[in-house]
Every structure is written in C-alpha cells, then in structure tokens.
Amino acid sequence: MxxxxxxxxxxxxxxxxxxxxxxxxxxxxxxxxxxxxxxxxxxxxxxxxxxxxxxxxxxxxxxxxxxxxxxxxxxxxxxxxxxxxxxxxxxxxxxxxxxxxxxxxxxxxxxxxxxxxxxxxxxxxxxxxxxxxxxxxxxxxxDPPPPPAPAPSNFIGQRADNSSKEEDIGYVEPEQLNLAVLRDATDNFSEENKLGEGGFGEVFKGTLQDGEEIAVKRLSQNSSQGFQELKNELVLAAKLEHRNLVRLLGVSLQKEKLLVYEYMPNRSLDTFLLDPVRRHQLDWSKRFTIICGIARGLLYLHEESRLKVIHRDLKPSNVLLDADMNPKISDFGIARAFGGDQSRDITRRPVGTLGYMSPEYAYWGHVSTKSDMFSFGVIVLEMVTGRRNNSAYDSAVDSVSVLSHVWDKWRPGLMTDVVDPLLTEWGYPESEVLNCIEIGLLCVQENPVDRPDASAVVLMLSSPTSMSDDRPAPSRPAFVFSYGFTTESDRPRSGAWSSDGVLLIGNNKQPSTATVSENEVSISELQPR
Known part of the structure; x- marks a missing residue:
C-alpha cells in the first residue's frame, strides 16, 4: 500500500x-x-x-x-x-x-x-x-455482486452483437435447449437412449421436436472432475471449429450439467474394432478415410487452430463417425491448450487411457503434441490389424500387444502378416497399407523427438506409393513386450526387448545382456546413483 x-x-x-x-x-x-x-x-x-x-x-x-x-x-x-x-x-x-x-x-x-x-x-x-x-x-x-445471471439453458452460437473481440464470446438462449426439452428429447434419459458412459457421466441420444437428432452428455452430479471437464470443453468449443472435430451445440446448467453435441449415427470407432460383425463394414477405403480424417483433425489442433491444443486422451472411443463414416475427434474435457510458441508442459497427474498414453506422459507427465501422435500411431496400427492394443493378441499362446506383434513382423519384412484377415479376404492396395504400418510405427517410437508431427503425417498419407528413401526407418516402439522370434519353433514362451533390440527375457536359454529378475515379471536395470 x-x-x-x-x-x-x-x-x-x-x-x-x-x-x-x-x-x-x-x-x-x-x-x-x-x-x-x-x-x-x-x-x-x-x-x-x-x-x-x-x-x-x-x-x-x-x-x-x-x-x-x-x-x-x-x-x-x-x-x-x-x-x-x-x-x-x-x-x-x-x-x-x-x-x-x-x-x-x-x-x-x-x-x-x-x-x-x-x-x-x-x-x-x-x-x-x-x-x-x-x-x-x-x-x-x-467486488460488486455479479450481474443477474442469464437463464441456465444456453446455446453456443453467434454473439449477440456480432463483435469480433475474444472476450465477447458468449451464449444466447434458445427455447429449444432448456432442461425440460432435453429430458423430453431423451425420454427422460432412458436406458433405451443411452449411447455409453465414462468417468465423467453418461451420453444419451435425443430427438428434438423438429426431428433433429442430438447427443446429450449428462455429467455426474457428484464429480468435481465433471465440472472441470465442462469448463474446459466450453472454453475450447468457443475457439475450435473443424470438420473432423465434433461440434458442441449447447450447454444446460439447470439443476443438471448437460452438454449437447451433434449426433453421430455410427457412434465411436471402438464399437467397430470390438465387434467382429460391425468390423465387416470397415473395408480398407473406409479405414483409410478414418485414418486421414483423424490426422487432419490433429493437424488443426496442433498447428492451425487459434490455440495449440493437445487432446491427451485420443483413442477409438473418442473418435466418432458420422453417417458417411467420416471421423470426428470428441471429448476435450482433459485437453491442454497453449498459446504462442509453447508446445509442451509437465503435469503431476497424468490422465488418459493405458495402451494409448505415450511413455513420457505416462511415466513423467510430459505433455506435448508428440503425446497425441503416439496415440494416433496406436490407432493406425489397430485399424490395420483389426485388433485392440490393450488386449491380448493371441491369448492361446501369450498376451502380446499390437505394437509388439507389428514390430516383430516389421523387422524381418513380414508386414503383410499383421494385416486384418478381413482385409486380406477383400483385397487391399498393398502400398497404401504398408505405408500406414510404417507411419504407425514411426508415431509410436519410444523417443518423442523421433515421432513425426501431424503435418508430416498428413503429407505421408497423401503419398501412399512413395516409401521414400529419405524417410527414417522406425525404431523400437515403446512398451514392446514380445516374442522376439518369427517362427513357432524358435519362439520362446515370452520375451521382452531392450531399446537396442536385445532379448531381455525368454525361456530359450539365450544369453542376456541385461540383469533380469528370475520370476520373468519385472526387469531390473542397474543405474548409477
């Protein structure tokens, strides 16, 4: 004073x-x-x-x-x-x-x-x-008391005064998005209209009186995380708009926290990957369209939007598909936004989904655009193989991740062996599929510096026939715990590889260059103090 x-x-x-x-x-x-x-x-x-x-x-x-x-x-x-x-x-x-x-x-x-x-x-x-x-x-x-609050049902749209100032971004209230209308549209959030649920709440299909279909996310009333997710989603919704991002139509805060999105009739990508019957609908043309659309969405988030946005939880369940099977990235509740030249951050509490989180983020909380590129690489390899990364590849023999299986086949040049059998039955452009496998492996490399950014991936996807000699060969992916052999006769019961490709664990009595524990569960690495 x-x-x-x-x-x-x-x-x-x-x-x-x-x-x-x-x-x-x-x-x-x-x-x-x-x-x-x-x-x-x-x-x-x-x-x-x-x-x-x-x-x-x-x-x-x-x-x-x-x-x-x-x-x-x-x-x-x-x-x-x-x-x-x-x-x-x-x-x-x-x-x-x-x-x-x-x-x-x-x-x-x-x-x-x-x-x-x-x-x-x-x-x-x-x-x-x-x-x-x-x-x-x-x-x-x-401070003076805040001005009278507007009605808690709001619609995100044009500013009332059509001004261009960022601080004037606001919401106007249409009658068609109040709580009563949303309850009526979802049949009072009935189980029949339930599309799914997650850690923050449930999602319901709704139909407005004019016939427009919507998706309503009902955030948990007892979750403080849900309220933080809502705030983050609203902030980013006002600043992001792209054909490969799900559009947030409005929000209602009347007694309940509700977010209203455009409805995606084909739901999420994981429903196709998990369902053997629905996976038959994914020929290579559709899969390639989905891969390219996700890449373009990431390019917008990382390089072309007003803010540099890192999604942090990119996975098949957060990729929604419209009526024409075009992909749209959704769920920005835990996304990080940066301004200026900032492109990385460190968080003490990593959030995301195992199997799609990059190692530097999962272990040390390092957040960057390369974290999203790792998740994208996992999705690409899942699309090619038709299998999920965080589930057993062949439970009759061992639990092997998709990354491990693809890496084992890529090293001896047997990349076609990892292609989804359904695609093999239908036929596919080999050069395009092999290009996607290589892109996927480049994106899941252990060192984030080695991973390509979104603009490089979009460029590589647009040239599927050019396996360029100046393109670096992929190095060992992160989280590879694999067989290490390519034939059944040579294959040990289990194995794990070090960063330089040396087998660390296996039952074939091969010499190991690393100190390992005897129970074949953990790997002990001696480090100087």
Whole structure:
C-alpha cells in the first residue's frame, strides 16, 4: 500500500500535481498481449465508471457524491491458471466526480504505454491510484455482486452483437435447449437412449421436436472432475471449429450439467474394432478415410487452430463417425491448450487411457503434441490389424500387444502378416497399407523427438506409393513386450526387448545382456546413483 503526505497553502491542485504519474510494473509478460490489453481497457473503463458514479449509467456531474473506489476482475485467457486480471481504482475524496474521472482517464493508458503486455502494474498519481494484477491482492468481498445471471439453458452460437473481440464470446438462449426439452428429447434419459458412459457421466441420444437428432452428455452430479471437464470443453468449443472435430451445440446448467453435441449415427470407432460383425463394414477405403480424417483433425489442433491444443486422451472411443463414416475427434474435457510458441508442459497427474498414453506422459507427465501422435500411431496400427492394443493378441499362446506383434513382423519384412484377415479376404492396395504400418510405427517410437508431427503425417498419407528413401526407418516402439522370434519353433514362451533390440527375457536359454529378475515379471536395470 502507498501513502502520500503533502501540504500546501492552497486547497487547489496544482498543474504539476494533476500531471504527475509514476508507473511500476511486473516483469512477467502475457502470451497474448493483444487480448491482455483489450481486457485491461475493458475492465478499467468499467471500474472508472463505478468509481465516479457507482453503476456506470449516470453522468458524474449528476451525482452528489461519488464512491471514489472500485474493484473488479475480468478474464483475459481462460486457458491458463492465472488468466484473470484483478483491478483496483481509487480517487482522493476531496475531488469532484468530474475531477476523479479525468484523473483516472489520464492514468489508464499509462501502463500499456510504458509496459505493453506486462502482467501487472501500478500507476501512482497525487489524486488517483490504479493497480492491476493477475492474482488477488484485495478482499474479493469488495467486488460488486455479479450481474443477474442469464437463464441456465444456453446455446453456443453467434454473439449477440456480432463483435469480433475474444472476450465477447458468449451464449444466447434458445427455447429449444432448456432442461425440460432435453429430458423430453431423451425420454427422460432412458436406458433405451443411452449411447455409453465414462468417468465423467453418461451420453444419451435425443430427438428434438423438429426431428433433429442430438447427443446429450449428462455429467455426474457428484464429480468435481465433471465440472472441470465442462469448463474446459466450453472454453475450447468457443475457439475450435473443424470438420473432423465434433461440434458442441449447447450447454444446460439447470439443476443438471448437460452438454449437447451433434449426433453421430455410427457412434465411436471402438464399437467397430470390438465387434467382429460391425468390423465387416470397415473395408480398407473406409479405414483409410478414418485414418486421414483423424490426422487432419490433429493437424488443426496442433498447428492451425487459434490455440495449440493437445487432446491427451485420443483413442477409438473418442473418435466418432458420422453417417458417411467420416471421423470426428470428441471429448476435450482433459485437453491442454497453449498459446504462442509453447508446445509442451509437465503435469503431476497424468490422465488418459493405458495402451494409448505415450511413455513420457505416462511415466513423467510430459505433455506435448508428440503425446497425441503416439496415440494416433496406436490407432493406425489397430485399424490395420483389426485388433485392440490393450488386449491380448493371441491369448492361446501369450498376451502380446499390437505394437509388439507389428514390430516383430516389421523387422524381418513380414508386414503383410499383421494385416486384418478381413482385409486380406477383400483385397487391399498393398502400398497404401504398408505405408500406414510404417507411419504407425514411426508415431509410436519410444523417443518423442523421433515421432513425426501431424503435418508430416498428413503429407505421408497423401503419398501412399512413395516409401521414400529419405524417410527414417522406425525404431523400437515403446512398451514392446514380445516374442522376439518369427517362427513357432524358435519362439520362446515370452520375451521382452531392450531399446537396442536385445532379448531381455525368454525361456530359450539365450544369453542376456541385461540383469533380469528370475520370476520373468519385472526387469531390473542397474543405474548409477
């Protein structure tokens, strides 16, 4: 807090006092300085109006006594933890409302002028005071009560004023998406309309009165994670739009937390991979279309959208299929969004699905676009083989992951052996399928630096006939626990491979170059302290 002690032989402010300003600022800078500055001006204009008249809708001269003090906040970046600006303004109480307004108007532009984009600062004047930070430094009880909340049923669509400012993104309420209508559309969330469920809640099919089909996600009322997922989904829904992303139509917060999506009649990709009957519908043309669509969706998220978005839970159940079997990536509840040049982060609590999580994310919480590319590689190999990665490949012999099986066949050049037998029956373009196998292996490499990014994958998929010589050969995938031999006579009961391709565990009494435990369960690696 700052104090002024002054004395003079007059009660009138001198020109020097009126002009005096001293700026101090924080050294940290906003990632999106333009959005930060726009939010700063919006907040300070609102606070200045409240300082001189309390509500902002009355001329200063018409009020006998001005409050001379105001605090408030405004969000400038909802994708970051400290994305809120907290502002405070105050005038000397011996000023008139008009004098106070003039003093604040002169102070507000000083911070952007001296320190554009800095995350906090103070402007000191003889007669008024201004401060803004990205953390709370005053009692939040001083903030005025929030404006009357709109009806809790909302529709995400065009802004009411058609403005282009990011902070003006909002929701307008259509009658057709209130809670009563959604209950009626889903037959009161009946089991017959239930499409599936997950850790955050259930998903139901619904039909509006005009015949439009929708999907309604009903978040669990007892899950705090569900509320965080809803907030994340709404923030990203306002900023992301692509033909390979599922469109969020609206949200209802009336008694229950409900998200309304476009309906995808063919449901999710995993329903085809898990169902032997439905898998017959996936000829190679459809599978290749799905692979390419997912790649284009990731390219948009990683490189072409307003924010760099990492999905963090890409898997077949989060890839939905429309009536024409076009894929759309869904469920952005745990996605991470970055601005500027940032492309990686570290989290203490990795979330996702085993079998699709990259090793650096599962073990150390390292989040990057290459984490999504690992998940994409797993899906590609599942599409080619027709099998799930996190299930046994041949339970009669051993539990072998898809990555292990494909790697064992790729090394001796037997890649066609991993192709789904259904595709073999129907016939398929060999060069295109082999290209996808190689892309899948490139994406699941253990070292994230070696994995291609989304733009490189889209380019490789567009040239299926060119197995380019300058394309690096895939290295050993992560999480490979495999046979290590290519014939039944040579195959040990089980095995695991080291990073350099040496068999670590096996019953064929081959010498091992690594120290291993005797129970064939864990691998002991000696590391210096």
């Amino acid at each position: 700052f104090y002024f002690v002054s004395f003079a032989d007059t009660n009138t402010s001198t020109p020097y006092e009126q002009k005096y300003r001293n700026e101090m600022y924080n050294t940290g800078e906003a990632r999106d300085k333009g959005a930060f500055e726009n939010t700063y001006y919006t907040l300070m204009t609102r606070l200045a109006a409240r300082v001189v008249n309390g509500s902002g809708d009355t001329a200063p001269s018409s009020l006998p006594e001005a409050p001379m003090f105001a605090t408030g906040e405004a969000v400038y970046d909802p994708s970051v933890p400290n994305g809120t600006i907290y502002g405070l303004m105050q005038c000397m109480r011996d000023l008139t409302a008009a004098e106070c307004e003039k003093c604040l108007q002169d102070s507000v532009p000083r911070l952007p002028s001296c320190c554009y984009g800095n995350l906090g600062g103070v402007v000191l004047g003889y007669n008024c005071y201004l401060r803004m930070e990205i953390y709370t430094y005053y009692d939040l009880k001083l």
